[in-house]
Amino acid sequence: MQKAALLVIGLLISSLTFFANAESNPLSVHVLNLENGLPSSGVEVKLEQKVGDNWQVLNTAITNEQGRITGLYPDGKALIKDATYKVTFETGKWFKAHNVKTFFPEIPVIFSTDGGLDHYHIPLLLSPYGYSTYRGN
Numbered sequence: 001m002q003k004a005a006l007l008v009i010g011l012l013i014s015s016l017t018f019f020a021n022a023e024s025n026p027l028s029v030h031v032l033n034l035e036n037g038l039p040s041s042g043v044e045v046k047l048e049q050k051v052g053d054n055w056q057v058l059n060t061a062i063t064n065e066q067g068r069i070t071g072l073y074p075d076g077k078a079l080i081k082d083a084t085y086k087v088t089f090e091t092g093k094w095f096k097a098h099n100v101k102t103f104f105p106e107i108p109v110i111f112s113t114d115g116g117l118d119h120y121h122i123p124l125l126l127s128p129y130g131y132s133t134y135r136g137n
Helices: 001-024 092-098
Strands: 028-032 044-051 056-061 084-089 107-112 120-127 130-133
Touching: 028 084, 044 120, 084 120, 107 120, 107 130
Parallel strands: 028 120
Antiparallel strands: 044 056, 044 084, 084 107, 120 130
């Protein structure tokens, strides 16, 4: 009985940590595989900011077992108002690791911030020959 209670407490703490990280970081992503409806863990994701005519890499991370990166923006920094960012999902590497051919070796998602939101969420619904994305919440 005591072990079960400790397990429940541990799960609650890890859930709270997950949501605290998601709320404190201004950018998160989520990748789901449309073929099987499961999260896509192990997808490498790169975040860049447009500076002039060039892209500056801000961070890279890998999706967790739930297909999520809860904090893609660099820790301790605020998202810049009126900026353009690019999130690139390295889908070719992920599909190759799963022995699946794909038409999309990478999927760049370019978006602009206007200061109207404290948090931006970029979901990616993925299949080998198609994808969909939108501004999530």
